[in-house]
Amino acid sequence: MSAQEMALPKPTPIQIFETVQGYQRAFALKAAVELDLFTAIARGSHTAAEIAQACQASERGVRILSDSMVVMGFLTKAGNRYSLTPDPAFFLDRQSPAYLGHSLKFLLHPTHMARFEGLPGAVRRGGSSGEDATLSPEDPIWVEFARGMVPLIIPAAEAIAGILESELAARPSVKILDIAASHGIFGLTAAKRLPRAHVYALDWVNVLEVAQANARQMGMAERYHLLPGSAFEVDFGAGFDAVLITNFLHHFDPAENEKLLKKTHAALNPGGQVILLEFVPNEDRVSPPVPALFSLTMLGSTPRGDAYTLPEYAVACRNAGFNAPKLIPLEQMPQSLVVARKPV
């Protein structure tokens, strides 16, 4: 063996093995949430025996599951006592207002997982096949999404509301269009800060029931208007001060997005803004990890969707008549805002 060969680290299959076992980590986290392990620990159970009693599970099963949560960074272990790390204490304790346990149902939905088993076909064709795509009108998966994902998007909703508040608070009337409104929380969070704002929420009719229920619960039903149907087909109306397009454009190809941005442009008042919430990887497309990997999620689950870079959004915005967009990264979230203005 030469000196050069000796200097090279020996190849090891460990990283391959860890990647392959990634599905077990995902299911372990889902199981811990389903069994309310994090809630039990937050309520004062710390040993496997105590947690097992609180979760009505076996001590052996809880010990192994809890150890796996320590390996993944969601718990710490001192002797035989488990404690929560900050993220699961905030997001996975059912008593927390930010509890996002329900969202795991959407993220690990069997429809999604089954589609990834067919990933080689999606790579060959360049996208997930049409017939089993997630995007069929009124797919019940979007209702689960609307219910489950709310806690995940609160920081983004607050950031968007902040932008709109600073811009529109002084106006006597405000019209906001919320495309792919889902749970409605983006538009509603803005409307809460802008008491004169009317929100027009667009989504599939069954999803809008969730949004409307939230509008009622937040006391904004009278300022909340429904536009049921496809964003590509429904008439938006006109005279909007802002249009929100959140977690939506990644489902489509650049031509479809340009079409939608042109339609958005037409519905906006001069000087109005379109605000996108998106996974925006760097131009290298391989960083940061979460936005970069979101491209794979779209390959596996949509016919032509992708995670687009800022220069790609800049082309689409320019072609649709907008000024150059600016990127606003969000603390605590893997997504960013992309904001573009219709020239006055």
Place this chain on the structure above:
Amino acid sequence: MSAQEMALPKPTPIQIFETVQGYQRAFALKAAVELDLFTAIARGSHTAAEIAQACQASERGVRILSDSMVVMGFLTKAGNRYSLTPDPAFFLDRQSPAYLGHSLKFLLHPTHMARFEGLPGAVRRGGSSGEDATLSPEDPIWVEFARGMVPLIIPAAEAIAGILESELAARPSVKILDIAASHGIFGLTAAKRLPRAHVYALDWVNVLEVAQANARQMGMAERYHLLPGSAFEVDFGAGFDAVLITNFLHHFDPAENEKLLKKTHAALNPGGQVILLEFVPNEDRVSPPVPALFSLTMLGSTPRGDAYTLPEYAVACRNAGFNAPKLIPLEQMPQSLVVARKPV
């Protein structure tokens, strides 16, 4: 907000999100292997267009899949050119003698994955339910295992053969028992270095066909003897100098393992050794990551299996009549050897 609150990092769902998406990473790696992406790059295709042509896939699909491999550390990217990192160059290029692509079929077998969907039940009961456990006699999954896992275990087989060679090379006759022989490579690698050794291979009858084919191919059929059936039921015979129990004891509970070690002890000559190949976590049970998480794999796929610590193996060995075992970590592998001697 107090100074103390400001000092704390804000909670973020990013790690939860990344863990949940772990199944997509696993399927992405499997898809890359199935499409022979790594082989194409090893053979000189570097851009997405070149790789797509070599893999008969779409450029868009290959670009997204390759970017995901960069995020996971299996490729590098410079401009639009992809290159292999050392581990996939060694293990995932079909031209490499260490190609382990086939093992991904076993590791991501639908039987395994389906079982993990039922993990909450396994935690409640303390193990995977009996009726759908992997361990049914002559389950065809073990044939796939036997075929697919060979490249993964070569370093361990060489380490075991080294131990046996230094101990037994001078003997006029040598008898080795290879329990759960699978592909047979552990016993056969030892027999290659010990020309007078006879190997007795125990496994399900359909699996032994794979082992026997390997024995023939390696020119050792005459020194290779088959013991088809369950290790708990088949008569081992006697007079063995060494017994190999590789990747096996983790399927069972401590009582079953003690029973098997007693039977092993009875079959060994005084001074003979039992050599275990196992995932051995530290006593904290949460490090190193791969052996620690193997406990979860066993919870999800066996009724009572686990990843045992060295002190736990020490108890089992002592109760079976062995001297205290020693742990031999293996470079390049997540498993370790545990070696115990029958007193003279």
